[in-house]
Amino acid sequence: MNEKILVADEVSQLGIRRLESAGFQVDIKTGLSEDELTETIVDYNAIIIRSSTRITEKILSNAKNLKIIGRAGVGVDNINVEAATKYGIVVVNSPEGNIISAAEHTFGLIISLLRNIPQADRSVRNLEWKRNKFTGHELYRKTIGIIGLGKVGSNVAKYAKAFGMKVIGYDPYVTLDRAKEMGITLMPLDEVFKEADIITIHVPKTKETYHLVSKERINLMKKGSYIINAARGGVVDEVAVADALKSGHLAGAASDVFETEPISADNPYISIKNTVLTPHIGAATKEAQVNVILDVVDQIIAFFDGRIPHGAVNLPAFRGVSDDLLPWIDLAERLGKFIKDLVSERVNKIEIVYYGDIAKKNVNSVSISVLKGYLIKIKGNYVSFVNALSLANELGIKYTEIKESQDVDFKSLITVRVLTDSGVRSVSGTILSDQKPRIIEIDSYRVDAFPEGYLLVSRHRDKPGIIGRFGTILGKNNINIAGMQLGRNLTSGLAVMILSVDSEVNDDVLRELISGGDIEELRSIFLS
Numbered sequence: 001m002n003e004k005i006l007v008a009d010e011v012s013q014l015g016i017r018r019l020e021s022a023g024f025q026v027d028i029k030t031g032l033s034e035d036e037l038t039e040t041i042v043d044y045n046a047i048i049i050r051s052s053t054r055i056t057e058k059i060l061s062n063a064k065n066l067k068i069i070g071r072a073g074v075g076v077d078n079i080n081v082e083a084a085t086k087y088g089i090v091v092v093n094s095p096e097g098n099i100i101s102a103a104e105h106t107f108g109l110i111i112s113l114l115r116n117i118p119q120a121d122r123s124v125r126n127l128e129w130k131r132n133k134f135t136g137h138e139l140y141r142k143t144i145g146i147i148g149l150g151k152v153g154s155n156v157a158k159y160a161k162a163f164g165m166k167v168i169g170y171d172p173y174v175t176l177d178r179a180k181e182m183g184i185t186l187m188p189l190d191e192v193f194k195e196a197d198i199i200t201i202h203v204p205k206t207k208e209t210y211h212l213v214s215k216e217r218i219n220l221m222k223k224g225s226y227i228i229n230a231a232r233g234g235v236v237d238e239v240a241v242a243d244a245l246k247s248g249h250l251a252g253a254a255s256d257v258f259e260t261e262p263i264s265a266d267n268p269y270i271s272i273k274n275t276v277l278t279p280h281i282g283a284a285t286k287e288a289q290v291n292v293i294l295d296v297v298d299q300i301i302a303f304f305d306g307r308i309p310h311g312a313v314n315l316p317a318f319r320g321v322s323d324d325l326l327p328w329i330d331l332a333e334r335l336g337k338f339i340k341d342l343v344s345e346r347v348n349k350i351e352i353v354y355y356g357d358i359a360k361k362n363v364n365s366v367s368i369s370v371l372k373g374y375l376i377k378i379k380g381n382y383v384s385f386v387n388a389l390s391l392a393n394e395l396g397i398k399y400t401e402i403k404e405s406q407d408v409d410f411k412s413l414i415t416v417r418v419l420t421d422s423g424v425r426s427v428s429g430t431i432l433s434d435q436k437p438r439i440i441e442i443d444s445y446r447v448d449a450f451p452e453g454y455l456l457v458s459r460h461r462d463k464p465g466i467i468g469r470f471g472t473i474l475g476k477n478n479i480n481i482a483g484m485q486l487g488r489n490l491t492s493g494l495a496v497m498i499l500s501v502d503s504e505v506n507d508d509v510l511r512e513l514i515s516g517g518d519i520e521e522l523r524s525i526f527l528s
């Protein structure tokens, strides 16, 4: 192999040696600015990074020879995966290599916080001996509320049980069976905030989780409780936590991750004593660093050897699929994203039903594409054809592919049905002769809409005045309606409407629309 690899963050030497033994030329250049990296990247076929380096569109636009980005860790929120896909660059990560270290570090933070260990250490070094000043709390019989029950969160739950803690949690995508298996009592998000003595965060940073720990949620917490964030900066509103610490409502907070890294002097936590702060070292153990770099290096070697890397978070080109399935793969991903945004309840099972000509083909890649779309809305852009199935398994979501022989009104049709605790919801789509995707049914309501851009989907009483109200309120908020589709059910007296709009409909506008009454369900959906 004579490909050139740039290592732009600190990684274990074992990985470098393995690459060199495989014949790669490896250069280590850490701490490059965006401009320096934009200039440097042009010479390289692969780059390896951790969370300290941001891979922006500007860098990628000059990466003429780059084929693969290796993220030696879990989070890919520092990589513009969409742009990488656009430029045909594969992104791989190491989804499991550092999760034990992250969960252990979380416990380190919890114990440090409840037992004032860093403060006591500083005091002893000042030759003080103030034993009463550092009286803390036991974990035994306390309630820990875990937000996000994936790989790190489920390990934190395991350790908490060993300490004799009561474990409650919130993760809208984990099934009840999976939570039961882990011995965690699932509760609505706000209930977890009300009940827990300690809240610990283990969700990815997505649009949905931004400031999930908000001023309002902190106000729900018991006086004297604690907050830990070892997931991502931005999930916690740092100013709100700092205010609650200053007022005495919260007893302490610990954080390994920050909205701006490296941290600066104006970070709200800096001047507050009852905080424990670490510089994003959740994954900084010898073991985790060896795991992640060897995982990523092996994937890079496999990639240049012509094999598909197991941790690919995007697949710029879907190989091995006949051209006539490609529009269906695209439609399937859109249906997966659509149903995720349409249905707010917990989903236990996804059924993908094929009718007509498409039912005679091998549609496995189309089914995976539905799961991929659904999971991208939950976990972000690192979900790919390669990892979608195992990520669905992790959440306990079962999926089945069903091929029906009965005649339908279309040459080919896909229905995505989700089974929730309270019933079944569905969306159906097809590709018409223009090769463009269409949504043609939502539940049993017939529509004909393009699954793209900003959509507003409403189920409401089929009576005069409702559509006018949408027009007035959206107009008043400067939101242009680009298209409208209405499906009616005369028996139930309900109608489903899909409005295609030119900009996002925010929560305030949604509330205003609902407050007029007669609307059973209203969702703002974005399909990229």
Ligand SMILES: NC(=O)c1ccc[n+]([C@@H]2O[C@H](COP(=O)([O-])OP(=O)(O)OC[C@H]3O[C@@H](n4cnc5c(N)ncnc54)[C@H](O)[C@@H]3O)[C@@H](O)[C@H]2O)c1
Pocket (backbone or CB within 6 Å): 074, 075, 076, 095, 098, 099, 102, 147, 148, 149, 150, 151, 152, 153, 170, 171, 172, 173, 174, 202, 203, 204, 205, 208, 209, 230, 231, 232, 256, 257, 280, 281, 282, 283, 284, 378, 379, 395
């Ligand atoms: N501090 C560190 O050094 C360090 C190390 C490893 C991982 N991490 C971070 O920890 C986080 C969790 O990592 P992981 O490997 O467990 O990821 P994961 O994908 O296995 O788990 C994330 C869980 O969050 C859930 N989730 C998504 N949106 C949610 C929402 N709105 N509310 C509640 N739950 C939601 C998902 O269903 C999933 O179960 C990530 O942000 C990762 O980047 C940090």
Ligand SMILES: O=C(O)[C@H](O)COP(=O)(O)O
Pocket (backbone or CB within 6 Å): 050, 051, 052, 072, 073, 074, 075, 076, 098, 280, 281, 282, 283, 284
């Ligand atoms: O997402 C991750 O894997 C962690 O945040 C660790 O990041 P790091 O590789 O920069 O330590």
